[in-house]
Amino acid sequence: MEKIILLIPIIPIGIAFLLFFIKKKELIPKISIMLSSMIALLALLGSYYVISNDTQIIGFDGLLIYNELSAILVPYVAILGLVIRKYATKYMWDEAGYKRFFILLNFIFASIYLLVMSNNLIVLALAWQLMSVGLYLLVSFNVGSKTAVKNARWTMYIHKSADFVFLLAVILTYQTFGSFDLVVLKEKWLIMSQSPINDPMIFAVGLLYLLAAMMKSAIVPFHIWLPYTSEAPTPVSGLMHAGVVNVGGILLNKMAYLLILTPMVLNLAFVVGLFTAIFVSMLMLVVSDIKRSLGYSTVGQMGYMMMEIGLGAFSLAIYHLIVHGIFKASLFLESGSIIKYARKDPNIPERLSHKTFSQQDTKFKSTKTFKLMVLFTLVPVLAFIGIKVVLAPEFFEFNAAIVILAFAWLTGTQLFLSFFKVSKFDSIKAILGIVSSFVVVLFTYEFIGLSLEHFLYGKDSLLFYEAATLNVTLVSSLVVLFLIMISGWFFIYKRHIVDKPMKTDSPNKTKWSFYKLLVKEGYYFEIFNSSKKGKL
Amino acid sequence: MIANIFFLLLAGGLPYYLILEKSDIFSSKSIFKVSGLFLLIAIILTFFIEKEIPTQFVIISFLSALYSIYRATQTTNFYKLAYYFIFMNAPFFMLFESHGAFYSLSLLVSLIGIYAIASFYEKHYGSANYLYVRGITLATPLVGIHITVYLISIGLYPPLPNSLFFLTYIFNSEADLLWFIVVITLYFGNFLVSMKVLEKSIFGKTNPNIHYVDLNFKEKITHFIIIILLILLSIHGIREILLWVL
Numbered sequence: 001m002e003k004i005i006l007l008i009p010i011i012p013i014g015i016a017f018l019l020f021f022i023k024k025k026e027l028i029p030k031i032s033i034m035l036s037s038m039i040a041l042l043a044l045l046g047s048y049y050v051i052s053n054d055t056q057i058i059g060f061d062g063l064l065i066y067n068e069l070s071a072i073l074v075p076y077v078a079i080l081g082l083v084i085r086k087y088a089t090k091y092m093w094d095e096a097g098y099k100r101f102f103i104l105l106n107f108i109f110a111s112i113y114l115l116v117m118s119n120n121l122i123v124l125a126l127a128w129q130l131m132s133v134g135l136y137l138l139v140s141f142n143v144g145s146k147t148a149v150k151n152a153r154w155t156m157y158i159h160k161s162a163d164f165v166f167l168l169a170v171i172l173t174y175q176t177f178g179s180f181d182l183v184v185l186k187e188k189w190l191i192m193s194q195s196p197i198n199d200p201m202i203f204a205v206g207l208l209y210l211l212a213a214m215m216k217s218a219i220v221p222f223h224i225w226l227p228y229t230s231e232a233p234t235p236v237s238g239l240m241h242a243g244v245v246n247v248g249g250i251l252l253n254k255m256a257y258l259l260i261l262t263p264m265v266l267n268l269a270f271v272v273g274l275f276t277a278i279f280v281s282m283l284m285l286v287v288s289d290i291k292r293s294l295g296y297s298t299v300g301q302m303g304y305m306m307m308e309i310g311l312g313a314f315s316l317a318i319y320h321l322i323v324h325g326i327f328k329a330s331l332f333l334e335s336g337s338i339i340k341y342a343r344k345d346p347n348i349p350e351r352l353s354h355k356t357f358s359q360q361d362t363k364f365k366s367t368k369t370f371k372l373m374v375l376f377t378l379v380p381v382l383a384f385i386g387i388k389v390v391l392a393p394e395f396f397e398f399n400a401a402i403v404i405l406a407f408a409w410l411t412g413t414q415l416f417l418s419f420f421k422v423s424k425f426d427s428i429k430a431i432l433g434i435v436s437s438f439v440v441v442l443f444t445y446e447f448i449g450l451s452l453e454h455f456l457y458g459k460d461s462l463l464f465y466e467a468a469t470l471n472v473t474l475v476s477s478l479v480v481l482f483l484i485m486i487s488g489w490f491f492i493y494k495r496h497i498v499d500k501p502m503k504t505d506s507p508n509k510t511k512w513s514f515y516k517l518l519v520k521e522g523y524y525f526e527i528f529n530s531s532k533k534g535k536l
Numbered sequence: 537m538i539a540n541i542f543f544l545l546l547a548g549g550l551p552y553y554l555i556l557e558k559s560d561i562f563s564s565k566s567i568f569k570v571s572g573l574f575l576l577i578a579i580i581l582t583f584f585i586e587k588e589i590p591t592q593f594v595i596i597s598f599l600s601a602l603y604s605i606y607r608a609t610q611t612t613n614f615y616k617l618a619y620y621f622i623f624m625n626a627p628f629f630m631l632f633e634s635h636g637a638f639y640s641l642s643l644l645v646s647l648i649g650i651y652a653i654a655s656f657y658e659k660h661y662g663s664a665n666y667l668y669v670r671g672i673t674l675a676t677p678l679v680g681i682h683i684t685v686y687l688i689s690i691g692l693y694p695p696l697p698n699s700l701f702f703l704t705y706i707f708n709s710e711a712d713l714l715w716f717i718v719v720i721t722l723y724f725g726n727f728l729v730s731m732k733v734l735e736k737s738i739f740g741k742t743n744p745n746i747h748y749v750d751l752n753f754k755e756k757i758t759h760f761i762i763i764i765l766l767i768l769l770s771i772h773g774i775r776e777i778l779l780w781v782l
Contacts, residue, residue, distance in 0.1 A: 061778075061782050062782075063778075063781075063782075096674050097673065097674065097677070100673075100677065120781060122703070122707070122777055122781050125703065126694045126695065126703075129693055129694050129699065130693070130694055130695065132693070133688055133693045137684070140735075140739060143671070143673045143674060143738070143739040143740065144671070144674065144739075144740065144741040144742075146740075149735055149739045149740075153731065153735060156731060160724070160727050164720070164723060164724070167703070167706065170707070171706060171707060171711070174707065180781055
């Protein structure tokens with residue numbers, strides 16, 4: 001009976017075919033939402049079954065599986081799909097191709113469900129490619145717009161390359177390990193991980209999966225499709241930033257046990273993730289187009305996700321992609337109503353944080369505030385380390401410890417920056433705001449991260465951390481982290497607290513070149529333009 | 537050897553359209569009919585004659601395919617495009633051994649769809665040239681859907697049969713350098729050409745100076761049959777994959 005859950009990927013295809021024959025416009029969203037609710041219910045039921053019975057649902061001759069990963073991701077995608085469909089009901093009403101939109105939306109959801117629930121590399125390959133074509137047709141939905149069509153073309157080029165790399169990886173996987181079944185492969189990979197492996201073919205397979213994931217998740221240098229597809233309808237943007245772009249992370253989670261055999265690939269994932277997170281976050285700050293800026297923000301988050309995978313924190317990457325997906329989808333879906341209200345009322349959007357924090361008496365001097373902040377930021381980090389030392393001392397044997405501390409610091413820094421920006425005046429409220437947010441973020445991350453890790457991988461999670469561990473000692477890593485923290489604080493202090501006069505009026509050439517590099521978005525289009533004689 | 541030469545010719549391994557294009561007797565329409573018929577004969581023959589195409593023939597057909605890709609990027613005529621695709625995919629017929637027949641059959645069905653679209657364009661818009669009849673998706677969605685399905689099928693996307701037979705082949709075969717070169721080139725060649733045509737034909741704003749016409753009942757039936765054939769081939773393709781995987 002529980003095998004009915006495995007019908008989830010087929011239902012959206014059924015909905016799409018049903019919609020094709022429906023003439024009445026009002027019925028299109030109604031049917032779509034009603035049947036999608038059924039998917040969401042089935043997904044929740046499936047998750048309940050998997051969690052309560054501590055088992056997996058396997059069916060269709062082992063082609064589909066509803067395991068721990070599906071139990072987390074399928075309800076997430078189903079609920080997201082429901083919200084997007086509901087939102088699109090009115091948003092897309094006046095658009096030409098209303099029915100086409102809902103049909104395509106159902107196709108892409110079918111491919112996402114199939115991808116998450118696949119237990120066979122061939123099924124995974126089919127879902128992987130189906131998603132590419134669905135995305136292309138959705139991104140180019142605004143068929144009358146030349147830029148939408150052009151950007152869809154770029155998206156398609158990158159996704160087709162990802163499809164090809166993925167197919168190559170599947171072929172090599174079969175040739176190397178002799179199976180397409182992911183459960184069988186997992187067992188093989190686990191056994192193989194017990195002895196040292198030095199097979200270049202396994203490395204090549206791992207690398208190809210990483211490359212395919214990088215392309216779909218818009219990691220540098222394959223990032224360019226995401227920021228430029230914002231011309232797609234808002235529900236599509238929501239879906240892209242919350243769902244489609246995450247498939248790289250999902251793929252790597254499915255391949256987690258293979259990546260134990262290829263520590264170099266994990267290290268590479270960490271490096272590209274780190275570079276993406278930093279470089280693209282800088283691009284995000286300099287681009288003038290708000291939608292592109294949001295696109296770059298998603299790319300930056302994908303960089304973080306890739307970093308987490310590179311460190312063996314696979315479950316954390318899943319948590320990250322879900323949290324980011326919810327956040328970014330709500331950001332996109334809310335943008336329309338904010339624009340609508342802002343057109344009517346000049347005081348909207350209301351600067352809530354400014355209102356809360358800036359209208360306070362300035363009781364504290366800048367330097368004192370800074371010291372307090374440093375103190376209050378150190379306390380939760382130290383508390384976090386203390387908790388970890390007591391609860392899971394083995395955690396400090398791996399790089400992940402350093403990274404989670406680094407994330408903690410990064411979050412703290414972001415909070416610093418954002419609060420300094422909104423609060424011209426120093427107040428105890430601002431400090432409390434920073435510290436409480438920081439503590440909440442840190443502990444939520446820690447609590448959910450650990451729970452998810454237990455649920456998805458159990459004791460095997462230590463294997464991932466072990467595989468991803470770089471040959472650096474904990475002390476040296478901590479020293480590096482400490483230096484980064486100090487320099488970060490120094491930068492913030494210099495930039496925001498101390499009122500120093502500008503040194504000279506002469507422009508700094510290096511700074512300008514760097515700024516130009518960022519403004520030109522890494523000279524991506526210049527390179528293509530010169531190679532195509534001015535035609536993009 | 538003679539059988540192989542026949543296969544090479546019939547499957548479009550040699551660009552004989554160059555001669556036919558120069559002749560006054562053959563229009564683009566009839567070149568497609570001739571090359572399509574030849575391909576169909578080749579497909580039927582593979583069920584009776586075992587083919588083992590030598591590497592040299594694969595190389596020849598690959599060179600011809602490269603030239604056909606170039607020609608396909610230059611044309612905006614659906615008829616020409618239809619037969620260029622036959623010549624572009626000839627190396628797959630040579631390489632794919634037993635799976636080659638089904639791959640070529642599904643290609644042929646998709647191309648018959650393109651041919652039907654070309655006839656529709658010729659009948660209603662005066663020529664099979666797609667470049668100046670933009671905005672098809674918005675004005676005549678049904679035509680848009682059919683063009684999309686045929687071109688996506690040729691562009692090797694699942695769940696359409698071309699892609700399924702292609703996958704069955706590539707997962708089954710022993711790869712060497714020639715295999716890699718041919719498969720990679722044609723995988724992207726088919727994709728790039730079909731996406732270019734898709735973009736130029738179905739997208740764009742509607743032109744108020746054009747009187748758009750959607751499919752009539754007879755045309756709908758024709759395309760319905762083609763789609764049914766593609767679905768049947770897809771089912772067979774999925775069966776082939778699953779039989780092999782499980």
